[in-house]
Amino acid sequence: MHIEYTDEQNMLRDSVDKYLRDNYSFESRQAVAKSGEGFSEQQWRTFAELGWLAMTLPEEHGGFEGGALETMILCEAFGKHLVLEPYMETVVLTAGLLQEAGPDIHEKYLAGVAEGRVQGALAALEAGRQSSLRHVETRAESCAEGFKLSGSKCTVFNGPAADVFLVTARTSGDAYSAEGISLFAVDAGLPGLSRRDYPTYDGRHASELWLDGVTVPEGALVGEPGRGYPVLEKIIDRALLALSAEAVGAMDSLLAATVEYTKQRKQFGKPISRFQVLRHRMADMFMEIELTRSLMLATAYKLDQNADDASALVSALKAKVGKSGPFVGQNAIQLHGGIGMTEELSVGHYFKRIAVIENLFNSRDFHLQRYMRLTCE
Amino acid sequence: MEEQEFRDEVRRFLEDSLTPELKRAGQLMTSVFADFDATMEWHRILYEKGWVAPDWPKEYGGPGWNITQRYVFQEECKLANAPALLPMGLQMLGPMLIGYGTEEQKNYYLPRILSGEDVWCQGYSEPGAGSDLASLSTSAVRDGDDYLVNGSKIWTSYAQHSNRIFCLVRTSKEGPPQAGISFLLIDMDSPGIRVDPIVGLDGSVEQCQVFFDNVRVPVANLVGEENQGWSVAKYLLEFERGGQNFTVDHKKQTAKLHRQARAELNPDGIPWIDDPVFRNKMASVEVDALALEYTELRIKGALEAGANPGALSSLTKVMGTEISQRFNELSVEVMGTFITPFQHEALQPDFEGEIVGPKHGLTVMAEYINNRASTIYGGTAEIQRDIIAKRVLEL
Ligand SMILES: Cc1cc2nc3c(=O)[nH]c(=O)nc-3n(C[C@H](O)[C@H](O)[C@H](O)COP(=O)(O)OP(=O)(O)OC[C@H]3O[C@@H](n4cnc5c(N)ncnc54)[C@H](O)[C@@H]3O)c2cc1C
Numbered sequence: 001m002h003i004e005y006t007d008e009q010n011m012l013r014d015s016v017d018k019y020l021r022d023n024y025s026f027e028s029r030q031a032v033a034k035s036g037e038g039f040s041e042q043q044w045r046t047f048a049e050l051g052w053l054a055m056t057l058p059e060e061h062g063g064f065e066g067g068a069l070e071t072m073i074l075c076e077a078f079g080k081h082l083v084l085e086p087y088m089e090t091v092v093l094t095a096g097l098l099q100e101a102g103p104d105i106h107e108k109y110l111a112g113v114a115e116g117r118v119q120g121a122l123a124a125l126e127a128g129r130q131s132s133l134r135h136v137e138t139r140a141e142s143c144a145e146g147f148k149l150s151g152s153k154c155t156v157f158n159g160p161a162a163d164v165f166l167v168t169a170r171t172s173g174d175a176y177s178a179e180g181i182s183l184f185a186v187d188a189g190l191p192g193l194s195r196r197d198y199p200t201y202d203g204r205h206a207s208e209l210w211l212d213g214v215t216v217p218e219g220a221l222v223g224e225p226g227r228g229y230p231v232l233e234k235i236i237d238r239a240l241l242a243l244s245a246e247a248v249g250a251m252d253s254l255l256a257a258t259v260e261y262t263k264q265r266k267q268f269g270k271p272i273s274r275f276q277v278l279r280h281r282m283a284d285m286f287m288e289i290e291l292t293r294s295l296m297l298a299t300a301y302k303l304d305q306n307a308d309d310a311s312a313l314v315s316a317l318k319a320k321v322g323k324s325g326p327f328v329g330q331n332a333i334q335l336h337g338g339i340g341m342t343e344e345l346s347v348g349h350y351f352k353r354i355a356v357i358e359n360l361f362n363s364r365d366f367h368l369q370r371y372m373r374l375t376c377e
Numbered sequence: 378m379e380e381q382e383f384r385d386e387v388r389r390f391l392e393d394s395l396t397p398e399l400k401r402a403g404q405l406m407t408s409v410f411a412d413f414d415a416t417m418e419w420h421r422i423l424y425e426k427g428w429v430a431p432d433w434p435k436e437y438g439g440p441g442w443n444i445t446q447r448y449v450f451q452e453e454c455k456l457a458n459a460p461a462l463l464p465m466g467l468q469m470l471g472p473m474l475i476g477y478g479t480e481e482q483k484n485y486y487l488p489r490i491l492s493g494e495d496v497w498c499q500g501y502s503e504p505g506a507g508s509d510l511a512s513l514s515t516s517a518v519r520d521g522d523d524y525l526v527n528g529s530k531i532w533t534s535y536a537q538h539s540n541r542i543f544c545l546v547r548t549s550k551e552g553p554p555q556a557g558i559s560f561l562l563i564d565m566d567s568p569g570i571r572v573d574p575i576v577g578l579d580g581s582v583e584q585c586q587v588f589f590d591n592v593r594v595p596v597a598n599l600v601g602e603e604n605q606g607w608s609v610a611k612y613l614l615e616f617e618r619g620g621q622n623f624t625v626d627h628k629k630q631t632a633k634l635h636r637q638a639r640a641e642l643n644p645d646g647i648p649w650i651d652d653p654v655f656r657n658k659m660a661s662v663e664v665d666a667l668a669l670e671y672t673e674l675r676i677k678g679a680l681e682a683g684a685n686p687g688a689l690s691s692l693t694k695v696m697g698t699e700i701s702q703r704f705n706e707l708s709v710e711v712m713g714t715f716i717t718p719f720q721h722e723a724l725q726p727d728f729e730g731e732i733v734g735p736k737h738g739l740t741v742m743a744e745y746i747n748n749r750a751s752t753i754y755g756g757t758a759e760i761q762r763d764i765i766a767k768r769v770l771e772l
Binding site for chain 1: 502505506507508509512531576577578580584641642643644645646654655702706709712713714715717719733735742745746749750752753757758759762
């Protein structure tokens with residue numbers, strides 16, 4: 001496999017990295033994280049102006065028709081610079097799912113996403129059984145106006161800012177069946193919708209969401225009734241690539257910071273980078289990161305090719321991130337010693353983001369099993 | 378007294394004196410420290426009962442328990458969710474003064490540690506001297522009957538709550554670095570001391586940086602001889618490392634993990650505790666914890682026989698902390714996305730609002746984060762392995 005970036009892709013990589021290096025310092029990131037906003041509106045507008053939000057959207061809505069590779073390039077840079085803005089939630093998940101809907105919905109939201117006016121959030125998990133996207137008890141009943149939605153959702157990342165929620169609700173089937181799950185685009189502010197917002201350990205904001213007979217029109221249905229789960233799975237695969245790429249970027253930064261720090265920190269009369277046990281640890285971190293990067297590149301490539309084994313690769317990648325992520329994060333702290341435990345240093349914040357990523361859309365064991373299921377059967 | 382009888386007595390006492398608020402503070406611990414006010418309240422209750430310093434000899438105010446009784450007491454307190462007492466006075470300085478202090482020092486300081494009137498912090502580490510503690514540079518220069526202290530200490534746990542600090546300071550630059558260090562007791566309200574809080578990764582302040590600018594300290598506050606501070610400190614470090622009983626912590630973590638794994642469901646809708654893969658991972662940690670439990674019993678046996686457990690105490694520190702970190706990781710895995718809510722206020726014992734997510738998940742992420750420090754403080758995991766290599770294996 002040889003992945004040749006196009007000129008455009010190379011340009012995107014360089015420009016994203018350059019912009020964030022110059023305009024997204026850790027200090028400004030921290031100021032935003034502490035402001036109670038969750039992300040910077042101003043950065044988000046700039047991301048839109050730079051064309052990043054439109055990168056993977058269809059041309060007729062102002063997009064550039066990019067694919068998984070573009071998503072990967074963006075998210076890797078976001079991870080490297082610890083970007084707070086809800087790209088994964090709004091563009092990868094929300095716009096990704098909306099693209100599976102009919103033209104009315106496209107009209108309504110996609111240009112808005114591309115221009116940075118519309119924010120979105122996925123409301124799919126439910127308390128008590130939050131480890132499975134298939135477990136849906138929220139119900140959607142047909143009614144004269146369209147559908148009436150009732151239930152509750154947990155861990156809705158970007159909930160406080162969302163203009164539209166992508167909600168899974170059951171139109172048929174029992175609580176665990178993949179059949180019978182439908183997807184709805186639910187506008188924030190509809191009667192019957194209520195939220196409790198909270199900050200998260202990685203500096204963002206999320207919500208619990210209650211739907212108390214929220215009425216949506218027929219046209220709010222994304223895809224076919226009862227056939228929402230396969231659509232969701234497809235888009236979650238993209239989100240897993242995005243999250244994993246973010247983790248790779250974060251790991252790169254952690255290793256760079258650790259290498260730099262150990263060269264400069266002196267104990268026992270020499271830089272601690274001279275101690276073999278630390279050298280080996282950093283060599284191990286490097287190897288873990290590069291192996292993860294290889295899977296990341298392969299996964300993006302396979303997704304863009306619509307390859308049969310693309311989903312297996314996605315799970316291989318997420319499983320790998322579930323091992324390399326904590327290994328790199330934990331050791332970055334360990335090798336920094338006391339200073340690694342402070343909120344002043346970026347290292348711990350990368351560590352926390354990686355811990356969250358590890359647990360989003362299932363952790364390592366789930367993906368190992370999914371990998372086996374997809375490759376053995 | 379028979380062990381069971383003693384255990385019953387301890388249990389009765391805990392039932393009577395641990396208020397729900399104190400228990401709550403114990404349950405909400407996400408590091409080795411509990412809420413400060415609750416800690417000191419519990420300290421005073423134990424003081425009145427005469428049980429505040431189980432490890433001290435009877436003549437200095439200890440209860441006169443044997444090793445088994447001390448072990449049982451510690452176990453019962455932790456299992457009952459009593460807030461942990463501060464170790465700096467009771468576990469570190471106290472035994473050290475008993476071993477090295479003058480009569481005046483013992484008579485003055487020990488009762489105040491017992492009563493809780495004095496709260497001590499440990500001023501060893503410096504910005505430039507962590508693992509290589511002997512390279513410390515905070516200086517104490519004789520000026521009549523005083524020392525003038527200049528420099529800074531860092532990572533000083535609970536300095537913000539302490540009225541006194543015990544410090545290692547440099548009194549000589551001659552000879553090897555260890556030979557010019559002295560052990561000094563310093564009042565935190567002395568002019569010239571400044572305490573800056575350090576915010577931790579979980580958003581709370583447990584450590585501080587302490588600055589000394591021409592701080593006057595009477596020479597009488599020296600413990601041991603001038604330039605003999607290193608041997609005093611080494612004695613203490615051994616206490617810090619070997620004095621911990623990880624088994625009780627692991628038992629608590631096991632119980633907690635089981636509770637979480639029974640309540641939370643895996644992606645197939647089965648409780649995690651019945652998931653064969655997860656069970657295996659749990660068992661793997663629990664077996665290691667069991668092996669450590671028997672190692673601790675071996676150490677206890679050696680202590681009871683009057684022998685020095687020596688380097689075995691380095692083993693318990695490394696293994697105890699690393700096993701504990703693995704428990705944290707499994708809890709994180711079970712709680713899934715419920716690790717994400719940052720609920721700092723809900724971790725305060727007087728919080729009365731509603732929390733996000735299940736109660737058994739509230740502390741999980743903070744514990745995972747904070748416990749990363751356990752392989753750093755008290756001698757890092759790398760340094761401990763070096764000690765084993767050098768002292769035990771004589772490499
Ligand atoms: C939560 C917390 C509470 C603390 N409380 C106190 C307190 O109350 N009082 C106090 O005095 N101190 C306290 N400390 C400080 C603690 O003792 C030091 O952090 C510890 O000694 C490590 O020093 P350092 O942080 O400077 O790391 P460094 O010594 O700089 O170590 C950085 C890395 O280098 C490694 N390393 C260093 N030397 C070697 C070597 N020779 N071989 C191999 N690897 C090596 C270390 O293992 C570590 O991974 C606390 C620390 C923490 C995190």
